[in-house]
Amino acid sequence: MSDSVPGITVREVSAGYGPVRVLDQVTAEIPHRRVTAILGPNGAGKSSLLNVIAGTLPATSGTILGLGPRPPAYVPQRSEVSDALPITVRATVAMGRWAHRGPWRRLTRADRAVIDDCLAELGISDLAERQLGAVSGGQRQRALVAQGLAQQADLLLLDEPAAGLDLSARSLIDDALRGARDRGTTVVRVTHDLEAAHEADHCVLLREGRVMAQGDPATVLDADTISLAWNVPTPGRPAARRGTPAG
Numbered sequence: 440m441s442d443s444v445p446g447i448t449v450r451e452v453s454a455g456y457g458p459v460r461v462l463d464q465v466t467a468e469i470p471h472r473r474v475t476a477i478l479g480p481n482g483a484g485k486s487s488l489l490n491v492i493a494g495t496l497p498a499t500s501g502t503i504l505g506l507g508p509r510p511p512a513y514v515p516q517r518s519e520v521s522d523a524l525p526i527t528v529r530a531t532v533a534m535g536r537w538a539h540r541g542p543w544r545r546l547t548r549a550d551r552a553v554i555d556d557c558l559a560e561l562g563i564s565d566l567a568e569r570q571l572g573a574v575s576g577g578q579r580q581r582a583l584v585a586q587g588l589a590q591q592a593d594l595l596l597l598d599e600p601a602a603g604l605d606l607s608a609r610s611l612i613d614d615a616l617r618g619a620r621d622r623g624t625t626v627v628r629v630t631h632d633l634e635a636a637h638e639a640d641h642c643v644l645l646r647e648g649r650v651m652a653q654g655d656p657a658t659v660l661d662a663d664t665i666s667l668a669w670n671v672p673t674p675g676r677p678a679a680r681r682g683t684p685a686g
């Protein structure tokens with residue numbers, strides 16, 4: 440990796456909900472100024488790990504090293520955002536500037552330029568004056584990603600930003616995340632999509648609250664690892680059995 444700046448280190452982090460532990464001694468590297476995909480089967484703990492990094496789910500043990508002084512931008516799953524909010528698409532994206540301005544301060548010309556750029560980057564400029572509740576789910580999702588980008592944070596965390604989107608919307612989001620990376624942002628996205636994980640610079644594969652593998656997606660995501668993680672058969676071979684040690 441050409442970048443010598445240290446990334447974020449998740450060190451032996453455990454976390455859960457009440458007495459239930461859903462992350463168990465997770466140790467992972469998040470390289471600086473790269474796109475990292477967190478992937479794994481349903482319930483593996485992906486969102487929980489993202490929330491621990493975001494600081495919204497406390498770790499019961501372990502530490503996160505290398506977080507900068509500025510708060511991260513966090514883009515929630517679409518399902519967590521009400522579509523009944525009486526707010527336009529533009530105002531939704533403009534909220535991303537609050538981190539810089541506070542909610543009641545007037546937007547500057549520079550803020551408006553950032554908002555316009557983010558709307559354009561996600562292909563939703565023509566929807567800017569529509570109510571958030573009056574655009575499609577996929578368009579709303581893009582507005583949330585645009586809001587995250589508009590924060591211009593050092594660390595951008597996204598929980599399944601492309602879930603349920605069509606091919607062209609997915610590729611807009613992939614391009615936008617790579618653009619943010621190229622401008623110096625560290626991007627972490629939760630995904631179910633193996634293709635999106637392959638597009639990332641780095642991946643962390645979780646299963647049952649533990650890191651199963653991490654590193655370069657082309658190396659990590661081989662057919663045997665995928666088969667073991669999701670408990671599905673490798674083509675031409677019987678399914679790997681749950682809990683069976685590799686090899």
Ligand SMILES: Nc1ncnc2c1ncn2[C@@H]1O[C@H](COP(=O)(O)OP(=O)(O)OP(=O)(O)O)[C@@H](O)[C@H]1O
Binds near residue numbers: 456459481485488
């Ligand atoms: N608020 C909560 N209260 C109690 N348990 C929770 C809560 N949120 C998640 N869990 C549990 O924690 C575990 C990990 O959930 P998490 O959402 O982190 O997994 P995930 O890998 O993101 O799953 P998915 O792919 O289904 O979105 C699951 O067993 C889930 O049921």
